Amino acid sequence: MNALDYVVLVGTLLGIAAYGTWCTRGRSDLRTYLTGAANTGWFTIGVSVMATQASATTFLSTPGQGYQNGLGFVQNYFGAPLALIVIAIVFLPIFRGLNVYTAYEFLGRRFDQKTRLLGTALFLLQRGIGAGLTIYAPAIVLSTVFGWSLHLTIVASGLVVIVYTAVGGSAAVSLTQKFQFAVIAAGMVAAFFVLLAKFPASLSLGDAFTVAGGFGKLKAIDPTPSLVPRYTLWSGLIGGLFLQLSYFGADQSQVQRYLGGASLRESRLGLMFNAIFKIPMQFCILLLGAAIFVFYQFDRPPVFFNQAAWQHAAQGPAGAKLRAIEANYAAAQAEKQKQIDQWLAARHAGDRATAATAHAAVLGAHARGEALRADVKRVLREADPHAPQADTDYVFITFILDHLPHGLIGLLVTVFFAATLNSKAAELNALASATTVDLYRHLVRRDADDARCLAASRWFTVLWGLAAIGFALTVNLAENLIQYANMIASIFYPALLGLFLVAFFQKRVGGTAVFVGALVSLLVTGVLFFVRRAQPDFPVSYLWDNLIGCAACVIISQVIQALLPAIGAEKGTSG
Amino acid sequence: MNPPEIPPPPSDDELPGLPGFRTWRGVYVFVLGVFGLWIALLALLTEKFS
Numbered sequence: 001m002n003a004l005d006y007v008v009l010v011g012t013l014l015g016i017a018a019y020g021t022w023c024t025r026g027r028s029d030l031r032t033y034l035t036g037a038a039n040t041g042w043f044t045i046g047v048s049v050m051a052t053q054a055s056a057t058t059f060l061s062t063p064g065q066g067y068q069n070g071l072g073f074v075q076n077y078f079g080a081p082l083a084l085i086v087i088a089i090v091f092l093p094i095f096r097g098l099n100v101y102t103a104y105e106f107l108g109r110r111f112d113q114k115t116r117l118l119g120t121a122l123f124l125l126q127r128g129i130g131a132g133l134t135i136y137a138p139a140i141v142l143s144t145v146f147g148w149s150l151h152l153t154i155v156a157s158g159l160v161v162i163v164y165t166a167v168g169g170s171a172a173v174s175l176t177q178k179f180q181f182a183v184i185a186a187g188m189v190a191a192f193f194v195l196l197a198k199f200p201a202s203l204s205l206g207d208a209f210t211v212a213g214g215f216g217k218l219k220a221i222d223p224t225p226s227l228v229p230r231y232t233l234w235s236g237l238i239g240g241l242f243l244q245l246s247y248f249g250a251d252q253s254q255v256q257r258y259l260g261g262a263s264l265r266e267s268r269l270g271l272m273f274n275a276i277f278k279i280p281m282q283f284c285i286l287l288l289g290a291a292i293f294v295f296y297q298f299d300r301p302p303v304f305f306n307q308a309a310w311q312h313a314a315q316g317p318a319g320a321k322l323r324a325i326e327a328n329y330a331a332a333q334a335e336k337q338k339q340i341d342q343w344l345a346a347r348h349a350g351d352r353a354t355a356a357t358a359h360a361a362v363l364g365a366h367a368r369g370e371a372l373r374a375d376v377k378r379v380l381r382e383a384d385p386h387a388p389q390a391d392t393d394y395v396f397i398t399f400i401l402d403h404l405p406h407g408l409i410g411l412l413v414t415v416f417f418a419a420t421l422n423s424k425a426a427e428l429n430a431l432a433s434a435t436t437v438d439l440y441r442h443l444v445r446r447d448a449d450d451a452r453c454l455a456a457s458r459w460f461t462v463l464w465g466l467a468a469i470g471f472a473l474t475v476n477l478a479e480n481l482i483q484y485a486n487m488i489a490s491i492f493y494p495a496l497l498g499l500f501l502v503a504f505f506q507k508r509v510g511g512t513a514v515f516v517g518a519l520v521s522l523l524v525t526g527v528l529f530f531v532r533r534a535q536p537d538f539p540v541s542y543l544w545d546n547l548i549g550c551a552a553c554v555i556i557s558q559v560i561q562a563l564l565p566a567i568g569a570e571k572g573t574s575g
Numbered sequence: 576m577n578p579p580e581i582p583p584p585p586s587d588d589e590l591p592g593l594p595g596f597r598t599w600r601g602v603y604v605f606v607l608g609v610f611g612l613w614i615a616l617l618a619l620l621t622e623k624f625s
Contacts, residue, residue, distance in 0.1 A: 074617065081610040085603050213624025220617035265589040268599070275606045279613045 001146060005410030012183055012414045013421065017164045020176035024168025030450040033169035033457060034101050034433045036260030044174050045270025048257045048426070050278065051177040051184075053247070055423035056138035056416045058285065059188065064305075064392030066289020067296075070217035075231045076543065077282050079240030083248055084275040088268045090504055091249045096264055101437045103255045103500070110503040112511030113442075118518055119499050120438040123252055124431060126492035131427040131464065132471025133488070137393075138416045139472065144308045145397050154472045157420055162465035165425045166458045170260055170433075173425040180418035187408075187415035188285065194404055195291050200298050207344055208294045214343070214359055215366060217290040220283070230541045239543030242550050246493030248274075250500050253430035292399050297340055299403075303329040304376045305394035309387055318383040322376065329372045336365035424468070432460035487542050491529050494549025495521040501550065502557050509561045517557030525549040 001009075032038070065073045100106050104123065108116030135158050143150040164172050199208060212218050222232045229235070248254045248271070261267030303326050304310045314322045343358035380387045400412045436457040441448050448456070495518040502514045525545050532538045540548075591602050 071617070071620075078614070081606060085606060088599075089603070209624055216625065218624040219621050221614070221621045263589055265592060268602075269591070269593075272602060272606050276609050279610070283613075283617070 001409055001413065002406050004407050005413065008407060008410030009414045009417065012411075013160065013417055016176050016179045016183075016418070017160050017421070019179070020172040021164040021167045023175055024172040030454045030457070031101070032171060033454050034429075034437070035256060036170040036174050039262045040171075040174060040260045040266065041262060042266040042269035042273065044178055045258050045261050045267060046273030046277075047181050048174045048177045048260075049248075049254060049270055049274050050281070051181045051419075051422040052253055052257055052426035053278075053423070054181075054184070054281070054419055055134050056419040057134075058282075059184065059419050060138055060141055060396060060416050061393045062282070062285045063289035063292060063396035064394070066217070066286035067293045067395045068289075068392045070212075070215075070290060071220035071283065071286045072222055072231045074220055074279065074283050074286055075222065075233060075236030076240055077244070077279050078233070078236035079238070079242065079244040080248075080278045081275040082237075082241050083244035084271045084278075086245060087249045088271045091255075091500070092258065092267055092271070093264060094504070095255065095259060096267065100259075102252050102434050103250060104252070104434060104438045107499055107503060108438075108442075111499075111514055115499060115511045115515050115518075116438060116442075118515055119250075119496060120434050122492050122496045122518075122522070123250075123434055126489060126496070127251065127253055127427055127431055128464065128467060129471065129488055131424060131431065131468035132475060134423045134427060135420060135468055136472035136475050138420050141393050141397055142413065142416060144306065145394065145401065147308070151473055154469055157417060158424070158465055158469040158472070161421045161424045161428065162462055165428045165432075165465070166461040169457070169461075170256060170429050173429050174257070174260065176425065177422050180422050183411070183418050184415045184422075187411045188288070190408055191400065191404065191412055192284070192288055192291070194408065195288070195295060195399075198295060198299075198403060203294075203298065203344075208291065210344070210347065211294045211297055211340060212290045214362065215293065217293055227540045227544055230543065232541075235541050235543040239541070239546050242497060242546035243490065243493060243543060246497035246546065246550075247489065250493070250496040251430075252434050253426045256430045256433060257426060289395065292395060295399070295403075298337060300330060300333045302398065303373060304380070305391035305398045306388055307394070307398065309380065309391075310376075313380050313383050313387060316383055318379050321379050325372050325375050325379065329369060332365055332369045332372060336362060336369060339365055424465075428461050428465050428468070431464040432457045435460040435464070487529065490542050490545040490549075491525045492522070494525050494546050495519070495553055497546070498550045498553025498557070502554055506554070506558065509557045510564075513561035513564060514553070514557045516560045517553040517555075520556045521549045521553035524552045 062073065095103060095106060098106055098109065102120075104116050104119040107119045135154055139150055139153040139157065142148065143153045164176060168175070196205075203211075209218065222229060223234075224232050225234060226232065227235070258267045258270055261270060302310070310322070313319070339358055339362045343355055343362050346352075346355035346358050377389045381389060397416075400409055404412065436453050440456050440460070441453055445452065445456075498521050499514055499518050502509050502517065525548070528538075528540070528542075528545050528548070532540075532542060590597070591599055593602065596602050596605065
């Protein structure tokens with residue numbers, strides 16, 4: 001990064017944050033502070049919902065997913081349109097009808113106070129961890145690549161978002177998200193077109209698709225009827241439906257975004273905006289990763305994309321081994337490039353037999369290259385068991401730094417930080433709201449007026465922000481970031497969603513039964529998470545946990561509800 | 576068990592107000608149609624280039 005890049009980065013981020021703070025300063029009405037201005041239109045809501053979900057990991061990590069595994073990750077979002085329609089029809093009118101600040105207030109009214117507190121606790125736990133990851137994820141990658149201090153990066157980005165979220169509340173979040181998302185869209189589109197312009201002149205767009213498809217990078221849909229693969233059509237539609245229902249319907253960071261709509265119509269249209277554009281957005285980001293893969297078939301990629309880790313290890317005792325692997329990788333890549341040229345030439349000539357032979361040779365050369373990449377990881381692990389093994393999160397940033405012009409580099413790094421601020425602001429706002437409404441005013445100061453609650457909410461924003469910074473300073477991850485965030489969510493969300501589904505659809509079930517059901521659900525998903533960590537080849541993908549956990553909550557609730565009269569009668573007899 | 580405090584379904588007095596859509600049902604059907612279209616296009620892409 002040069003001076004121009006830093007001017008773009010700092011100027012854009014601070015400019016938007018200052019604008020949001022200025023426009024929303026002096027908000028003294030609790031409802032406006034917690035749910036936003038009463039005149040918020042559908043487009044602002046739609047962008048706000050989308051921006052809240054699209055954190056920096058979406059833009060930093062997803063292209064790496066596309067590069068390594070192709071488009072299959074898009075199936076993770078297949079449940080989103082269905083979930084958003086269900087929420088628009090069922091959840092939203094009830095939340096708005098009750099005029100609640102948080103989704104968990106509804107649980108208190110429908111069931112009892114312990115269920116409301118359980119819902120709040122599940123949300124605070126899940127989102128509190130999520131807020132730490134939101135800030136940690138881009139910081140670890142960007143600080144590694146640029147050589148910045150990790151701690152300073154975390155603290156600086158955390159403090160910026162704390163300031164404008166605490167000052168302006170929900171209105172500031174929505175306002176800044178709109179501008180930040182515009183920057184994000186501009187940056188990603190610019191990156192895509194510059195990437196296309198960097199393809200070899202002889203490579204047509206059709207050839208690029210052929211190359212990507214030839215390596216399996218365009219396999220967007222996997223209809224395999226199996227629970228094992230992480231992403232299939234079925235895990236996306238069914239498991240994804242439950243994951244997205246939990247996220248959009250039971251997570252206050254999202255509920256708060258669409259509760260702020262000027263009317264039911266504006267909120268619904270904001271949700272439908274996401275139902276239509278969520279999948280194409282994710283597709284485009286993954287396609288960017290697949291396009292980077294194509295680019296690197298004609299321009300040798302690094303054997304390991306986390307160059308900082310590579311260089312650190314290369315200076316140690318493993319240096320000779322790593323350099324030997326790097327040389328072999330360069331040779332394998334050069335050989336593969338020749339074979340790709342032959343493959344495409346045979347296709348252009350209509351010679352199917354030669355094309356098929358050349359394609360097989362290309363795949364063979366690719367497999368040799370991948371084996372060498374695996375060797376690098378093995379050597380790195382032998383040299384330092386704690387060294388980072390995954391490098392897919394570094395693919396996009398490496399491409400940006402090596403191949404994009406200055407100015408655009410600054411814009412893309414701005415994209416990552418803007419996305420961090422987007423998500424983080426909504427998370428802090430939601431955490432503070434739930435803490436104020438569901439804990440402080442409900443348990444600590446029942447007589448607190450709106451002015452006191454507003455002040456408390458500002459302080460809770462600061463406290464949650466500092467807690468997230470603290471968590472980010474201590475966390476250490478090896479997984480692909482975006483997948484890890486979804487895995488963590490799959491522990492807590494099923495129980496949370498189960499509470500709401502029982503509330504909406506099982507009118508005979510009461511608070512005690514659903515409370516026990518949610519605890520059992522949490523136990524089930526927690527066990528699944530830890531079993532999967534112990535056995536990486538566990539034959540059920542984590543997306544299914546959302547269905548399993550939610551079903552456990554609903555079924556156990558019904559069973560307990562059926563048993564409760566018998567238990568009560570027994571107690572009465574024995575007493 | 577507490578009596579459920581779920582408000583009745585809202586009247587449809589807040590219509591979509593979108594050209595071509597007279598009811599929310601129409602909006603949802605349209606969104607489902609677009610979703611189906613995305614799936615079909617992705618399936619086509621998978622089929623053509625795999």
